[in-house]
Amino acid sequence: MRYGKLEGDYKCLQAVELVDQNPIGRSSRSNPATYLKAFDDIRDLFAAQPLAKKRLFAPGYFSFNVQGGRCETCQGEGTIKVEMQFMADLFLECDQCHGKRFKEEVLEIKYRDKNIADVLEMTIDEALEFFSADMGDSCVKRLCAKLQVLQDVGLGYLHLGQSSSSLSGGEAQRVKLAYFLCRGNAEEKGHTLFIFDEPTTGLHFHDIRKLQIAFDALIARGHTVLVIEHQLDVVKLADWIIDVGPEGGAAGGNIVFEGVPEELIKVKESYTGRFLKEKLALPSAGLPKGKTSAKAKAKKKQ
Ligand SMILES: [Zn+2]
Secondary structure (H helix, E strand, O other), X not given: OOOOOOOOXXXXXXXXXXXXXXXXXXXXXXXXXXXXXXXXXXXXXXXXXXXXXXXXXXXXXXXXXXXXXXXXXXXXXXXXXXXXXXXXXXXXXXXXXXXXXXXXXXXXXXXXXXXXXXXXHOEHHHXXXXXXXXXXXXXXXXXXXXXXXXXXXXXXXXXXXXXXXXXXXXXXXXXXXXXHHHOOOHHHHOOEEEEEEOOOOOOOHHHHHHHHHHHHHHHHOOOEEEEEOOOHHHHOOOOOXXXXXXXXXXXXXXXXXXXXXHHHOOOOOOHHHHHHHHHHHOOOOOOOHHHHHHHHHHHHHO
């Protein structure tokens, strides 16, 4: 990247993270639970059950990534790939484990009447309800904290064992966000600048709202969020806007305005300002309280 100079109080930042919509893992073995290390907690929990201890099954035995407890016929995939000439590959359910991915001796280990395959089939919402009945267990408590974050960013409908390769770009982006939210606040992990490049691309309005909630959660943990965006519902929520233009392409690239949204709408040469003015004039239903009152004040000034 070319720039003349970099100035400001940037040394207060400990890290910079780009959160994009690229897949979180190409392997069919990666899923939201493995990405957030929630699967580690689930494996620890199953290994701690009396029958698992008796059979000397370590947590690794409950992994479908390594040899041990997984079904070796499908190597823990649950499906067998059949290569077809001139056609897309075909995936058939493994007839050894019937898609359960584990050996029978592992499936016999149960936690509150569910085995590891049952748990992987649960949605995040279902898993949260199932496990939260046992918050006295430290392992379950750790697991629930991660599941809660996934639910908070609007991914409660995903299955724990759902392959990452099946996630949309918007879903992958929110799983990454959930990962950072799980890591803790700025005091513990260092002040991070999160950069999002057009994060609302391809998102439904309802999902944009969830993304905004996740932004607020990062900010509440003491981090900074920088968003490159055209979507005015996101733009209007910014504390500070840098409007680049005035036109697109070669006629753009200059800073037209820098400041709060309420000031930007007064700038006649800003296209963003013009359209933002209409947005701000609308009732801001469903916005966080602090923001709503700020907008109300701005409206009175006009
Ligand atoms: Zn199998």
